[in-house]
Amino acid sequence: MRGVNRVMLIGNLGKDPDVQLLDGNIAVAKFPLATTETFKDRSGKLVSQTEWHTVVLWRGLAELAQKFLHKSSLVYIEGRLRTRSWEDKEGHRKFATEVVGDNLIMLDKRMDGPHTHDGGFENHGGGNEHPVGDLPSGDLPF
Secondary structure, X not given: OOOOOOEEEEEEEOOOOEEEEEOOOEEEEXXXXXXXXXXXXXXXXXXXXXXXXXXXXXXXXXXXXXXXXXXXXEEEEEEEEEEEEEEOOOOOEEEEEEEEEEEEEEOOEEEEOOEEEEOEEEEOOOOOEEEEOOOOHHHOOO
16 A cells, blocks of 8 residues: 655745755755644634745746745645755754645736736646746746
8 A cells, every 4th residue: 555645735935935056957945834724712712823834846846936936925835745854063863844845826916907817837746837827928937
């Protein structure tokens, strides 16, 4: 039997994506994503709980993030969890769990003159980005 490692998040970027180019001009973007859930406690008071996730995007998705995402952007991210480990300068073992995204949909609305467009892009894991909404052809990133 095979396991399943899928994550789906809708949240806001905590800061602008940090994009780096690795050997071979491979782009990688990293940013914190905040997801907030609201619920009522036993007394009926509304309580908000925010979780922070580290998101990593590769290649074309990293380039899209660099071009279109910024602090507070609302996005849908779908991907998988990856935990990596390393030793710090003092020799202590450190761990980080990240969401490696393979699908990104921008949920922010943007204004182009009198029309509102869903300025989102979707990637289904094959490396090809597809526009979502009715962007004018001059605004397409490919």
